Amino acid sequence: MNEELLINADECYRQAEQKAAHYFKSLYEQVEQKTFVPTLTEDLQTWKHNHIHHRSLLSIFSGGKGKPDSRGYHHYIQWLNYTGKLDNYLDRSISYIFMRDLGKALDSPDTLYRIGRVVDSLKSHLTKGDKDETFSMAGLYRIAQKEGVESSLIWVINKLKTVSSKIPKGMDAEHAQRKLIKIIAGVIMQEIEEMNDETSPEERTRRLDAAIRLGYSYGLTYPFIDDLLDAKILSDNEEKQYSDLIRTTLITGSVPELGEWTGDNVDLIRYIHSELRDAFEYIRDHQRRETRKYFFEQSYVFFNSQEVDRVKDLSNANYTNEELYIPIILKSSSSRLIVRSVIGASEDKEFDNRTFFYGIYNQLADDFADMFDDMKDGAVTPYTYYMKYHDKRLDLINPFELYWTVISNLIHNVYGSDMKTREVILDRAINGLKRFKERVGTEKYNEVMSLFASGIPKFNRLIQDMVRKADDVDFFDKLLRDHMITTLKNEQKEKEEFLNTIKTLRHQINNILSIPKKENMSLTEEPIIDAANYSLEGDGKRLRPIVTWFMGVNAYGLQSSAIEPLLRSLEYMHTASLIFDDLPSQDNASTRRGRPTLHEVYSIAISEITGLFLTQKAIWEQTSLDQFDSKTVLKLIQYSARITADMCRGQAMDLDSKGKQLTLKQLNMMCLYKTGIGFEASLIMPAILSKASELEMEALKKFARHAGIAFQIKDDLLDVEGDTTLLGKPIGKDTENNNSTFVSILGLESAKKEMWENYCTAMEALQEVPRNTTFLKHFLDYVINRDH
Structure with a gap:
């Protein structure tokens, strides 16, 4: 490995922390001043006109088709198409994916054109009139045939089967499969976005083939690094050995030999070490010289911020706001920046900036949805920490208020008050609250809101009014996620x-x-x-x-x-x-x-x-x-x-x-x-x-x-x-x-x-x-x- 590919880990992480600290300071000031309240109040008042529909007396007495459970994949798609809602549903869903996963701004005519093409293609597939399962093995293989990447699909199917069989008890095999599939899809999307109409069929096949393998190689880190270290499967000594091995790999650019392993999980670790080594070397070898260092830096920032968060103890009452939020800013942004760097894409400052500012929004939404599971597991997140110490630590930032601050900051400071961006982000935010309320029940939901939204009563009443009344805020990726989990x-x-x-x-x-043998045979x-x-x-x-x-x-x-x-x-x-x-x-x-x-x-x-x-x-x-x-x-x-x-x-x-x-x-x-x-x-x-x-x-x-x-x-x-x-x-x-x-x-x-x-x-x-x-x-x- 050439010396120029190695990174100064401490300096790399220090610079990332400084950038995250500057971003956090800006958010902190907005939270303290509650500038998000009047801004988002005006936004929501405009937004709600497209989402609160008053039913006529005729429709009440005539009955008609009621909205089906959105968890019923096929019926829900059919209902959306029948009611004329499918176009808007797919448009906001694909627009959100272009923002979140591809780092795009929605005020770009080229981006809007690409979104339209994806929406038309997806709608055509979803309304074919049968229950053809795109996400069945046969359906996926037919798609792979059209792209000429059958061998890669066969390879990754066999890999997923093996990984699933190796997931130890105490970890969720279905979650691991879903996450891996999602990351593979994300890397493929990034690669497709890098191509254009002038890309030859042969070149497209070659790049998609590599994207499938790169997606698996990167995605493998989630079950076999993040989830494994979070699940407490390994002993304390094994965790240290394993973390040191990962850290050395990212700093030197080379996977060390496993050596003598002390612990009960030696067979598991041998398999993981072998598989991760192959995956890491595949990614490394597919990096362009000018993007390798960036890949290693982002990977190290992601890993180290995860480690910083992982060792936090909910019984420690002394974490500062900076200690709680800066690692979140780092890991939530770097995880998506890595996806682009994995395929060796050229530098894009605008993409990097949008992705950096956007990450914490997604992380805070996920942490909100998982707060009770996290509290049960003793995990430190902004929500679990606030739930435990809000009455003892008056200096703590309310994460729910920070969440809305991030939304306001994204809409107006990052995306320039773009109307479509506002529409999509507010759709997503209200949808997240509706899904959470449906999952935990009204009583539990009201308890949560009384804690996290008590400091903004007027704004909270507006939010809750939207949660009760607003419609047409569902998203295809959530439907697909639920469908995939149910299917798995x-x-x-x-x-x-x-x-x-x-x-x-x-x-x-x-x-x-x-x-039988017969008698007298x-x-x-x-x-x-x-x-x-x-x-x-x-x-x-x-x-x-x-x-x-x-x-x-x-x-x-x-x-x-x-x-x-x-x-x-x-x-x-x-x-x-x-x-x-x-x-x-x-x-x-x-x-x-x-x-x-x-x-x-x-x-x-x-x-x-x-x-x-x-x-x-x-x-x-x-x-x-x-x-x-x-x-x-x-x-x-x-x-x-x-x-x-x-x-x-x-x-x-x-x-x-x-x-x-x-x-x-x-x-x-x-x-x-x-x-x-x-x-x-x-x-x-x-x-x-x-x-x-x-x-x-x-x-x-x-x-x-x-x-x-x-x-x-x-x-x-x-x-x-x-x-x-x-x-x-x-x-x-x-x-x-x-x-x-x-x-x-x-x-x-x-x-x-x-x-x-x-x-x-x-x-x-x-x-x-x-x-x-x-x-x-x-x-x-x-x-x-x-x-x-």
Whole structure:
């Protein structure tokens, strides 16, 4: 590392403190003189005309559509569009994001033009008329495809999955994911803002690709530095070791070796150290020479101001106003300045100034919303400190009054009394109070206001009047935030239910698979039964009968006991196919399901006979579906026979392909016959028993076939990247056997893209199925995220 990239940490922080102290002094004088009161009173009197709507007698008696709960993402967007409010809603939302995240002034014609373009694009997407989830994995992947950044999205999805799994107890995994996603989006927005219409498609793709990785790399600091140090997961000694390591990194520009770690969290810290080192080096290496020093300086100011705040103790009654507020000014501004410096953007003094003055507004709003949680945790914020010491320390600044002072200062001194800026900032302020009141309840809210607004009674009455009566102050980013949190929590809950269902069903299916021996069984029959049960007792996933059970019982309402023969039939057929597949004349596998293959334990001849036996046993089980009419059962058996023939055709294609280089089309066809049709059967057989429509069955077939291909590609990827212990079989067998696979034909990265393409197509097919498909969505997520 060149010496010129190193920073003088003490001098860097001292200069930042001086700037923050000057800003705080200006705010302090305005608070003391209460100059914000007449100024904002006039602003609010003008503002309220656009936000207090008196209902006519006709509308009262005619009823009409009431305002839905804004937490209901899709219904709320539909209602806004229906009532003609969507344009203004999106305009103020995007305008606010341009101010907060992009540091823009709203009096710029160019900025207003850009806001208009984003609003039009977003409105077009939100009003498409369906519930297409942009923020689902399939929706995001489709967007990534348009921008040519699929590989980066796949990379970051895998990273987010790993990070979520590593979040220790005592920390909020959903919050960590949401924050990471938000920061990635913020960095992408900054990069997009740096581009223009003259940026070539190739250059745009390259820069967006880097922005995704830079966003993750920067965002990783929140769960694994800020949140980790705040959560008290580490011991005091570990916290000191960890903080010293971060500090040294920012001062020297190089990540030290972890060395000897003393503490109980060594495994966690090793993972975090490795991941943060890669992230830091990626950011550092993507800095331009002229922006590196600025990046390190802002990062150090942010980290050190967080540390200064972190060690504060609520039991200490002697903190000065400067000690309370200056670190907040520093951390709230530097956190956003870093986002721009991360992408190596050119210096922009106006952006820096606006962002510096704006930061504390956002921080005070967040601290207000979280004051009760912070008080419970013993955290020192301006609100918790004032709540505890306001009657003992008359010198303390009232943070609620400072909040309004900052708003007045921003509107009139930073943004030059711009009308649109005033509108957006006051919208946001009133919305924050309305959301807080809704969350804590009227009684608690009134208690808070009696404490924090008692010194400004006339102004407070005006504010509370706005909180009660003002409308059209909601923001899309808040709706999106609530939707994302709800989605992440619901997905986690559904995933747990899915895995529990899988575990329970797998156990139940295992219990009904064993083939009993009959009395007076001949000596020639007994080895076949033993061999069949040996294969059935392996550690199989039982995915096909599990999917069949779900579709039959949960989707179609069939009795579980009635379809037991079908569950056995599917697993017998699948196990037979594996026995044949493992034979020396075919794949010559030595292990299957964590144990020696059947021909290794018995003989090749016994294996061949056992495979044939299980195939016939599967048909016999289908004839035992005696709770369904004979025509329906006959239709199912005919379908089963056709599927079995197709699977044999697929295996023949596989054998014929050995040593040959297949095309992607040929490989897809072979995969369809070998794997996709097996998944199809697990869905279509219960649909046949339920007499589902042909249209529904076609949608299920499309889902199953693409899910099957995605499953096979994941198998191919695991054969290259998998863990032998988890897989229960050695990796590298495809290469050893000279098999054509998606990886050998497309390469690793393109194979991953092909898997995601099939994933998206399968997910889109589910939209045509008029059933509860939550299980199938999680099944598909399981298919592409599994490690065995």
